């Protein structure tokens with residue numbers, strides 16, 4: 001009946017890259033971060049790719065899916081994606097226990113497999129139709145360039161560990177960013193210095209500070225220092241819901257004109273859900289609220305919207321999926337909200353995913369999060385997109401516009417295979433700084 005290319009091969013390739021000792025509520029980033037590449041080949045000679053965070057669960061779901069995908073036509077991509085979604089739902093039907101070690105990204109895991117399959121299929125479909133993925137989403141391509149923000153972290157002293165962090169040794173003619181991103185940065189001045197280097201290298205107009213690390217008052221001072229140095233910038237802080245509602249209100253109520261919006265300042269407490277406390281925070285401070293913690297699927301989103309708890313959903317295509325996140329963008333545009341995008345450490349396939357998502361978002365968007373500046377230089381594709389002038393510009397190619405560099409993929413895959421800990425666990429590096437350190441979503445990482 002139909003005549004679209006058939007999928008002839010599906011590969012699930014876990015890969016690892018280097019990271020800096022970035023601090024967040026869950027601890028310190030390990031010297032390695034891990035991702036999964038999903039690679040589909042069709043009988044028209046095209047290769048479709050997607051990237052997702054690497055976890056054993058997602059690897060298994062994808063590997064189990066191979067016999068269901070190979071041999072199918074890309075023309076039934078919607079059905080292939082929804083069948084995986086249904087199988088995924090079956091597996092996740094049992095309510096998940098909320099464990100004491102439950103970290104922000106644990107919420108998202110089981111959606112990653114569906115999202116990465118959809119991305120690789122969209123990439124194939126785009127190549128078949130000779131159109132960029134952005135043209136296949138919702139209203140089609142709305143812009144050629146997508147604004148991204150400078151995502152800043154406090155950085156711990158890697159020399160207190162025996163882990164294999166890169167030292168970022170200064171090299172003749174190299175931009176200072178490549179050195180600074182590996183060095184300790186725990187003071188306001190050091191974070192401002194990081195922002196200056198990132199701004200100089202990538203042209204950022206806006207910044208986000210990852211909080212939940214030091215006392216809230218100290219983090220707010222860092223925000224003030226950033227705003228003083230970059231008065232035109234939109235600045236936000238994200239303590240990943242570690243502040244109490246009262247604390248969040250008292251820290252932020254006088255920050256109008258300094259904080260443009262606040263990301264997950266507080267969360268569930270005393271019998272109230274995070275959606276309820278964010279709604280109260282918004283009413284009490286009048287500051288716009290962004291989230292990647294309490295509106296991560298349609299049911300959560302409906303509660304968040306009914307409570308008027310959020311202004312900026314950070315719709316990450318790695319768990320909303322490209323099309324799901326695009327629908328959030330459409331909803332934002334129609335309802336007076338603003339689309340943003342969450343990220344985790346990622347390679348350059350994900351960078352292209354963010355670019356296409358942003359390019360297809362109708363209306364105004366807030367600059368997207370991306371961790372790419374911490375990884376830039378470790379590409380897995382030929383000619384990765386560049387952040388210039390604080391923006392990601394789409395290339396002219398169809399699909400996602402990426403071509404894997406299989407030598408680089410092979411090295412990153414070998415690196416993954418050699419790892420003892422393959423799933424993200426920020427407690428490992430953190431325990432070098434504080435013996436026996438354990439995650440507590442309500443206590444800043446270093447306030448122990």
Ligand SMILES: O=C([O-])C(=O)C[C@H](O)[C@@H](O)C(=O)[O-]
Pocket residue numbers: 022023024025104105210238240292342343344345369
């Ligand atoms: O906005 C966020 O919550 C994030 O970017 C989540 C990430 O996992 C971040 O906390 C990190 O990289 O440590």
Ligand SMILES: [Mg+2]
Pocket residue numbers: 238240263264291292293342
């Ligand atoms: Mg966040």
